[in-house]
Amino acid sequence: MDHEKVNILLVDDQPAKLLAYEVILKDLGENLVIASSGREALEVLLKTEIAVILVDVCMPELDGFELAAMIREHPRFQKTAMIFISAIQVSDIDRLRGYEMGAVDYVPVPVVPEVLRAKIKVFSELYRKTRELERLNQELEDRVRARTAELENSTAKLRESEQRRSMAIAAGKMGSWDWDWITGDWMWDEGQYRIFGVGPERFEVNPANVQALLHPDDVDQLRKAIAEFNSGTRAYETEFRIVRPDGEVRWCVGTAAATIDDNGRVVRVSGVTVDITERKRAEERQNLLAREVDHRAKNALALAQSIVRLTRADEVKAYVNAVEGRINALARVHTILSLSSWQGAELSKLIDEELAPYSLGGQIKLAGPEVQLLPATAQTLALALHELFTNSAKYGALSTRSGRLIIAWQAEDDRLTLTWEESGGPLVRTPKSRGFGTRSLLASVESQLGGQAQFDWRAEGLLCRLEVPLTRKTAATTGPGKFDAAAAAELQRASG
Known part of the structure; x- marks a missing residue:
């Protein structure tokens, strides 16, 4: 079926990638507009009506996030669909940032042609349908103005219903409602029922039933809204929680507006409800991540501070080497834990990281199963x-x-x-006194982890046996600031 072509803006600083996007999208039959930088894209937008923007996240001078922010600041482009293309792994925080900047979707590299075409086609059709709907609405309004006063009331109701339905379709996770202030009758659309987790066949919409689905701490919001409309307020917006019949709690934001008669009395209140649960959860994850990063950084810095303060050496060079070695060991285990989002670390990976400089001609033999360590246990064992x-x-x-x-x-x-078993090296004698490394090893394993460390200085080589619990909660897992103080105290005692 023939249709009016729409303009699709392709933004990338690499000509080869722009050419690839053109080849992928040419079968859609739309107008493809090229921009090789963010600034060039802005110039195009000011001159051309654009339906969809496909933009690379990583560009010099003006990256995709910055370009999206500038586009959204202009009133003409606040609803223009933007799809980000990213050649790097995108984290939850980066996705959240992109959606806040106005992105409607992400496409990872390498691009799958069928997926990219499908996404562009959806938003192109949405743009085309939106323009068609705007033209139809304009025609409808022209006809309504030409009709008699007898038909104006019914036509206005139809237009209001169409507007609510259009908003719900365009926004997603949205519902609309209407409350006749005079008769008390309610009208909910499908989206409103879906947000509250009920169905029209069993749920009767009335103030009592609606209040029963509100979170107990947010019931006052409903009473406050009713009171404000009675006192002359024309619009109201608030965030609130609902408790679905199955017990699930959802966050929503509600916006309501009053319709008044010629005497200034409220006759109808209409509103829109948007489910913002995912946004709230993303904010909670971001806050939790920030607190966790702060907690881990404090622990690592405190342990590093203890290492620097308590390391002993007769010469500056020896002191520097000792400190660097211990802090590098701490850094290596920190990297391993970061890759697992601080869920834990495999013992074999810790050993591999530490033995890398010493793997000479098969001198070292490893034997053992895969064992997952808690973060605090991994840090202590890495230093040991x-x-x-x-x-x-x-x-x-x-x-x-x-x-x-x-x-x-x-x-x-x-x-x-x-078990650590050495053989074939120099003749071993039992040391008269233990160095800082040995004393700190004993202190950390026994006091921090609740384990045991045994040393047997055999003539043919050292035999060391370490025993630690795998499930015990150490000080590092009980809260910010506790592991660092405990570690410092134990190392202080170890330093004698």
Whole structure:
């Protein structure tokens, strides 16, 4: 079927990608307009009516987010559909930022032609239908103005109903309602029933039943709205929660407007309800992430501070090397935990990170199953392993080509047992006193994790056995600021 072509704006600073988008979208039969920068895109928008904007997130000078913000500031383009193309992994926070800037969808790279065409086609058709609806509404209004006063009332009601339905379709997760202030009759559309989790066949819309679905803490919002309309308020907006019959709590924002008669009395109140639960949850996730990042950063900085303050050495170079080694070990485990969103870390990954500099000719042998560690346990064990590797490289089996090291571990009854066995290195003698590394290892494993650390200084090589619980909540998981103080105290005692 023939239809009026619409303009689609393609924005990317790479000509090859623009050409690829043109090839993908040419079969849609629309007008494709090209812009190689954000500024050029703005110039095009001011001169041309655009239905859909396809924009690359990463561009020099003016990136996709900045361009979207500038476009949304102009009244003409506040409803223009924008689709972001991103060649990088987009996080929840980046998606939230994009939607706040006005994006209606994301397309990842590599682009799937069928998916891109489908998305562009949907918004092109929506734009075309919207323009057609605007023209039809204009024609309808012209006819209404030509009709007699007897028909004006019924025509106005039809137009109001059409406007509410159009708003609900365009916005999504939206419902509209109408309340006859004189008779008390209510009208809910399908979207309103869907938001409240009820159906028209069983739910009678009246003030008592509606109030029963409101969250108890938000019931006063309804009473306040009624009181304000009675006192002359013409419009009202508020956020509130509903409790669906199945117990699910949903966040909504409601907007209502009053219709008055010639005597200034309220005769009807109409409104729109929008389900904003996902937005609220995104805000909660963002706040939780910010608090978690702050908590983890404080813990890491406090532990690093303790390492710097308590490390001992006879020479500056030795001191620097010791501090750098311990902080690098902490950084490596931090990276592993970050990749898992701080859910935990595999023991084998911790060991692999620490042994990387010492993997010489098969001197090291590992044996053990996959074991998931809590974040606090992973941090402590990473530092303990670092001390063992460092001492072995200086004085033990890893200091010679003939030395051998076996690291074996097993997990039983929610308890991890790790064995460190050296052989073939220099003759070992029991040390007269323990260094800071050994003392801090004992303090952290035994006091912080509630485990045990045993050292057997055999002549043929060190035998160390570490036992730690896998499920115990350590100080690092009980709240901000507790692990750092405990760790500092234990290391202070370890430093003697």
